[in-house]
Amino acid sequence: MTELIRLDQVSLWRRTQEEFSYDLKKTVLSFLEGKYRQPSRKLILDQINLTVKTGEKVGIIGANGSGKSTLLKVIAGILQPSSGQVRVKGEIAPLIELGAGFDGELSVTDNIILYGVMLGFSRQEMKERVASILDFADLEEYAFAPVKALSSGMGARLGFAIATDVEPDILILDEVLSVGDESFKNKCQKRMDKLWGHNTTILVVSHGLEYIRQSCDRAIWLNRGKIRFAGSTDEAIHHYLTAVQQDLDVGLHTH
Numbered sequence: 001m002t003e004l005i006r007l008d009q010v011s012l013w014r015r016t017q018e019e020f021s022y023d024l025k026k027t028v029l030s031f032l033e034g035k036y037r038q039p040s041r042k043l044i045l046d047q048i049n050l051t052v053k054t055g056e057k058v059g060i061i062g063a064n065g066s067g068k069s070t071l072l073k074v075i076a077g078i079l080q081p082s083s084g085q086v087r088v089k090g091e092i093a094p095l096i097e098l099g100a101g102f103d104g105e106l107s108v109t110d111n112i113i114l115y116g117v118m119l120g121f122s123r124q125e126m127k128e129r130v131a132s133i134l135d136f137a138d139l140e141e142y143a144f145a146p147v148k149a150l151s152s153g154m155g156a157r158l159g160f161a162i163a164t165d166v167e168p169d170i171l172i173l174d175e176v177l178s179v180g181d182e183s184f185k186n187k188c189q190k191r192m193d194k195l196w197g198h199n200t201t202i203l204v205v206s207h208g209l210e211y212i213r214q215s216c217d218r219a220i221w222l223n224r225g226k227i228r229f230a231g232s233t234d235e236a237i238h239h240y241l242t243a244v245q246q247d248l249d250v251g252l253h254t255h
């Protein structure tokens, strides 16, 4: 099996208290009042090593703020690591923060084409796919409406419909099943089952541990930006739950 994703010693720092660095007036005032604090930096990903091979379905679990979504963004190339190396082969369809990549002013149809072109498909190919994507998302009526006119749930449906229609080499899913109404969840599940049957490589973040257990070959438990366990799904869930039950310090580290 080919190695599709490889992360070597990947770390990522982010600034907190961004308002201090961006709002000059506030900064000056707080300085005069003697309240100025240096913007602090937080280590969000801490020396992550990870390899994923073709067709693997990998679950990522961990507490709120442990770095799961950030890890997906680094793999998808949305965020650059502060240090370390990320190598990815193949087309990735990131399904992170559903709909975040849309242009609100453009129509739903134009966004579908744009998204596909960004993933490396031709305009013509995407034009041919528009109808089936609109159908799956149940958004035919909105084909020529600007994306900003969609509700957030509709935007999420559109994002899911596009990312799964194009059948990418690598699919990145962040809490997908928590969006949409019941009937859409059902449809999502069916489509995911289909993708699961293919050789698509899938990375999935979810708090639904049962879902991870049923659908992933292996899992990673992230805690405070570090991989605490990588291996069988059952073991990863067991370690995570044991830590939670023992009320160990499962949280995020501030520097």
Ligand SMILES: Nc1ncnc2c1ncn2[C@@H]1O[C@H](COP(=O)(O)OP(=O)(O)OP(=O)(O)O)[C@@H](O)[C@H]1O
Pocket (backbone or CB within 6 Å): 014, 015, 016, 044, 062, 063, 064, 065, 066, 067, 068, 069, 070, 071, 252
């Ligand atoms: N834009 C940002 N700027 C600075 N810090 C951020 C930003 N986005 C996220 N963070 C911080 O990064 C850390 C990890 O966030 P991330 O969203 O990756 O966690 P998560 O494990 O996906 O959490 P959840 O389960 O709540 O979705 C958190 O402490 C969060 O506050």
